[in-house]
Structure formats: C-alpha cells, structure tokens
Amino acid sequence: MTIKQTLNRAKSQLQNSCERPQYEAELLLAYHLKKERIYLMTHEYEEVCDVEGFESLIERRANHEPYEYIVGEASFYDVHLMVEKGVLIPRPETEILIDLVADIISKEKICSIAEIGVGSGAISVVLARKFPTLHSIATDICDAPLRVAQQNIEKYKLQHQITLRKSNLMDEVSESIELVVSNPPYIADDFVLASNVAEYEPKEALFGGRVGDELLKQIILDVKAKGIGYLACEMGYDQKEPIEAFVKDVGVEYIKFYQDLAGFDRGFVIRFIKEQL
Ligand SMILES: C[S@@+](CC[C@H](N)C(=O)[O-])C[C@H]1O[C@@H](n2cnc3c(N)ncnc32)[C@H](O)[C@@H]1O
Incomplete structure (x- = not known):
C-alpha cells in the first residue's frame, strides 16, 4: 500500500475517535516511518513498510488512547517530554502557571522551590531551564512519575x-524553600471524565478527593505551616469560591486567582503573611 492509500484508510478509521483524523493519521505515519510529516506529502506513491505495525498504532488511537502515550512523548512549553501510561500528559493550561511562577521567581530573586506532584517533570524542567541557578525539590507519591x-x-x-x-505532598521536604508550585489532583472522585482520560490517564493524578479540593486545601496548610512565602497552584474551574473562603480562615497577605485562555478560573497564587514567616 502507498503512503497516500495508507493515510486515506487511517483517516477513515480515526473518523470517530479524534477531532483531526487526517492530521493525526499523518502524525502517526510520520512517527511510524521515522520521517517528518512533510515527507508524506512529497512521497505519496512510496510503499509503506510494515503496514501491520502502523495499523496497530491506528487501532490504539481509534480506541481513544491518547496520541502522546502511543508515541511516548508530549510537547509542552519549549520541551518534548517522555510520557507513558501512569504519568499525566502535561496540559497546555499548566504553561500559564509556569509563567506566573517565573514572574515571581525573577521579581523576588528566588533560588529554591519545591514542586508537589512532579508527574512527567513538566513544571520543574521548564522552570529549571528558564532559571539555571534555581534549585527545585520535586515530590510525587507514585513511582512511575x-x-x-x-x-x-x-x-x-x-x-x-x-x-x-518520593513523598506525600511535602512531608519529606525539610529544606528551606521560598516558593511551592503544584498542579495537584483536583477533580472530584465522582466526576465523569471523557473516556480517553478516564481509561488511560492515572487516577492518582486526577482525583483529589470526594469534593476535589481536599489536596489543594492540605497543600495550603502545609506550605503555611512550613513558613514558606509563596504558593502557586492550578485548580478546577469551579474551585475559586471554596478556596477563597478557606484562605480567609488561614490568614494570607493576598490570594490572586488567574484564568486560563478559555476564561475559566484555573488557579491561584498565595503570598503568606510576612509576620508569620
Ligand atoms: C495533575 S498531575 C500533575 C503532573 C505535572 N506536575 C503536570 O503538571 O503535568 C498530579 C501529580 O501529583 C501526584 N500526586 C497525587 N497525590 C499526591 C500526593 N499526596 N503527594 C505527592 N504527589 C501526589 C500524582 O501522582 C501526579 O503525578
């Protein structure tokens, strides 16, 4: 079968499982052939080797397995990160959290941070590349991440x-830290997720408890108890009100919420009261 025939067939097999079947078929064939996508356009009549191998990739995608798990890699910010089942695929909205944290690090000349729930390493890797003198202690409760x-x-x-x-939150972090960043699990346990997420991505990375914000609240308390100045977290679109009410009782200098590109509340930065540091 030629490249053109193979792509046409793959496109129709992916019709019901992804938004851009032609594009994803091209990406997967380019990956299979170890070529750039442009090669497919310029070699339409070349025979495809190991068509069965390619078909098995298409079958996985047709069964809603995320593209990133099939190729073992995810693009995030300015890096290409290895990912596999058991490790959350980093999301574009987390790039906003990184930019906010980067602003604080530059303005406050911060040298030591901690990340809770490192996953693929997305946040810590990008921040370390931005700030070559920054040191980060990054925890996770699971072995695969x-x-x-x-x-x-x-x-x-x-x-x-x-x-x-390896640590539950920051339990195993006793070093002096100036800022904590986290994209913790924040989805309510009974929330019904899309099948590509629910069936393939790790539950430990997604579900934060019965209500969803339990880990976020625990992180706020832990960071305050350790006397750390700043906390920046991603959260769910409907968690602004409960978090705002929660921090009123905790006592903070300020909490600023931020939105994602779709305009949904997506996270916050807390500055803890200086006198209590
Ligand atoms: C939403 S993922 C974030 C991964 C990565 N930071 C990112 O933004 O792509 C949450 C991560 O927190 C980890 N995690 C869940 N509960 C934890 C806990 N109690 N302590 C530390 N890490 C935890 C999960 O294993 C998962 O890797």
Missing part, C-alpha cells in the same frame, strides 16, 4: 538543579 521525571531531567541535563523525592 518519579521514574519518568528522572528520564526527562536527564534528557535536559538538569540533575544538578532538580532533586526528586
């Missing part, structure tokens, strides 16, 4: 800047 984050840290040669630690 810690293993994959280590691979990504080595890929970008950031071992001297990022220390990984």
Whole structure:
C-alpha cells in the first residue's frame, strides 16, 4: 500500500475517535516511518513498510488512547517530554502557571522551590531551564512519575538543579524553600471524565478527593505551616469560591486567582503573611 492509500484508510478509521483524523493519521505515519510529516506529502506513491505495525498504532488511537502515550512523548512549553501510561500528559493550561511562577521567581530573586506532584517533570524542567541557578525539590507519591521525571531531567541535563523525592505532598521536604508550585489532583472522585482520560490517564493524578479540593486545601496548610512565602497552584474551574473562603480562615497577605485562555478560573497564587514567616 502507498503512503497516500495508507493515510486515506487511517483517516477513515480515526473518523470517530479524534477531532483531526487526517492530521493525526499523518502524525502517526510520520512517527511510524521515522520521517517528518512533510515527507508524506512529497512521497505519496512510496510503499509503506510494515503496514501491520502502523495499523496497530491506528487501532490504539481509534480506541481513544491518547496520541502522546502511543508515541511516548508530549510537547509542552519549549520541551518534548517522555510520557507513558501512569504519568499525566502535561496540559497546555499548566504553561500559564509556569509563567506566573517565573514572574515571581525573577521579581523576588528566588533560588529554591519545591514542586508537589512532579508527574512527567513538566513544571520543574521548564522552570529549571528558564532559571539555571534555581534549585527545585520535586515530590510525587507514585513511582512511575518519579521514574519518568528522572528520564526527562536527564534528557535536559538538569540533575544538578532538580532533586526528586518520593513523598506525600511535602512531608519529606525539610529544606528551606521560598516558593511551592503544584498542579495537584483536583477533580472530584465522582466526576465523569471523557473516556480517553478516564481509561488511560492515572487516577492518582486526577482525583483529589470526594469534593476535589481536599489536596489543594492540605497543600495550603502545609506550605503555611512550613513558613514558606509563596504558593502557586492550578485548580478546577469551579474551585475559586471554596478556596477563597478557606484562605480567609488561614490568614494570607493576598490570594490572586488567574484564568486560563478559555476564561475559566484555573488557579491561584498565595503570598503568606510576612509576620508569620
Ligand atoms: C495533575 S498531575 C500533575 C503532573 C505535572 N506536575 C503536570 O503538571 O503535568 C498530579 C501529580 O501529583 C501526584 N500526586 C497525587 N497525590 C499526591 C500526593 N499526596 N503527594 C505527592 N504527589 C501526589 C500524582 O501522582 C501526579 O503525578
């Protein structure tokens, strides 16, 4: 079968499982052939080798497996991160959190941060590349993210800047830290997710408890208890009100919420009261 025939067939197989079947068929064939996408346009009549191998990739995508798990890689910010089942695929909205944290790091000349729930390493890797003198202690409660984050840290040669630690939240972090960043699990346990997320992505990365904001609230308390100045977190679109009410009782200098590109509330930055630091 030629490249053109293979693509036409793959496109129709993907019709009901993704928004851009032609584009994804091209990406997967380019991946299969280890070529750039443009090669497919310029070699339409070339025979495809190992068509069965390619068909098995298309079948996985037709069954709603995320593209990133099939190719083992996700594009995020300015990096390409290894991902696999058991490790959350980093989302574009998390790039907003990184930009906010980067602003604070530059303005406050921060040198030491911690990340709770490192996943693929997306946040810590991008921040370490932006600030070559920054040191980050990044925790996760699960083994797969810690293993994959280590691979990504080595890929970008950031071992001297990022220390990984298996820990519940920051329980195992006793070093002096100036800022904590986290994209924790924040979805309510009974929320029904799209099948591509629910069936393939790790539950430990998604569900935050019965209400959803339990881990966020615990993180706020832990960061305050450790006397750390700043906390920046991603959250769910409907969690602004409960978090705002919660911090009133905790006592903070300020809390600023931010929105994602679709205009939904997506996270916050807290500055804890200086006298209590
Ligand atoms: C939403 S993912 C975020 C991954 C990555 N930081 C990102 O933004 O793509 C949340 C991560 O937190 C980890 N996690 C869940 N509960 C945790 C806990 N109690 N302590 C530390 N990490 C936890 C999960 O294993 C998962 O890797």
